[in-house]
Amino acid sequence: MPENVVSTEASSTPYSNIRITPISDPSHPANGQSGLFANKALKPGTFILLYLGNVHPETDVEAKESDYDLWLDRDAGIAVDASRSGNEARFVNDYRGVKDRPNAEFREVWSARHQERCMAVFVLPERKNSRATKKPAAGKASSAGAAGKASASSGAGAAGILKGEEILVSYGKGFWGARIPDSGAVEKEPDIPMLP
Numbered sequence: 001m002p003e004n005v006v007s008t009e010a011s012s013t014p015y016s017n018i019r020i021t022p023i024s025d026p027s028h029p030a031n032g033q034s035g036l037f038a039n040k041a042l043k044p045g046t047f048i049l050l051y052l053g054n055v056h057p058e059t060d061v062e063a064k065e066s067d068y069d070l071w072l073d074r075d076a077g078i079a080v081d082a083s084r085s086g087n088e089a090r091f092v093n094d095y096r097g098v099k100d101r102p103n104a105e106f107r108e109v110w111s112a113r114h115q116e117r118c119m120a121v122f123v124l125p126e127r128k129n130s131r132a133t134k135k136p137a138a139g140k141a142s143s144a145g146a147a148g149k150a151s152a153s154s155g156a157g158a159a160g161i162l163k164g165e166e167i168l169v170s171y172g173k174g175f176w177g178a179r180i181p182d183s184g185a186v187e188k189e190p191d192i193p194m195l196p
């Protein structure tokens with residue numbers, strides 16, 4: 001049993017903490033598509049939402065073409081595909097070309113609502129978020145203080161996700177490696193759950 005249990009209340013829908021938003025910013029690599037944005041400040045390490053879809057064996061031919069397919073249990077060869085049915089989480093974008101780093105991550109959980117193992121999206125914990133642990137540059141104490149105050153008043157703290165900010169994960173090297181084979185950057189990424 002995974003250590004994270006998501007209660008029925010926490011996974012009640014529609015999720016009020018996020019919203020699906022069409023992207024109309026030419027500089028955004030997913031311009032013309034949609035993304036997932038925070039409706040309120042989200043604290044580091046907190047649960048955002050479940051990633052729901054069609055649970056299938058990795059041999060499923062249809063899912064091989066999907067851009068919404070996530071490992072559920074890699075050892076057992078089980079994945080969850082949200083291309084045909086899913087929830088808001090299917091709109092979470094990858095951070096590349098949008099921000100320097102992700103602010104959220106996929107984690108395995110036990111869903112009390114569904115009584116089964118699920119994948120979920122969490123705010124990146126502080127220890128994994130270099131934005132939170134970075135020391136302010138010398139002589140910048142006052143601006144660092146101002147920034148700290150601004151995020152404290154929004155409730156997210158130094159890391160976390162601010163109200164209105166896009167929720168961005170890393171799809172991992174498998175996903176992008178299969179789509180952009182010559183991309184050297186993706187090879188440095190740890191192996192993460194989106195299927196290639």
Ligand SMILES: C[S@@+](CC[C@H](N)C(=O)[O-])C[C@H]1O[C@@H](n2cnc3c(N)ncnc32)[C@H](O)[C@@H]1O
Nearest residue numbers: 029030033034067068090091092093094095096
């Ligand atoms: C799981 S979907 C994400 C939701 C998608 N934007 C939508 O509106 O349906 C994955 C697809 O989103 C797009 N996408 C997500 N993050 C991206 C990024 N950083 N750069 C380019 N395309 C991205 C790609 O088309 C990718 O195949």
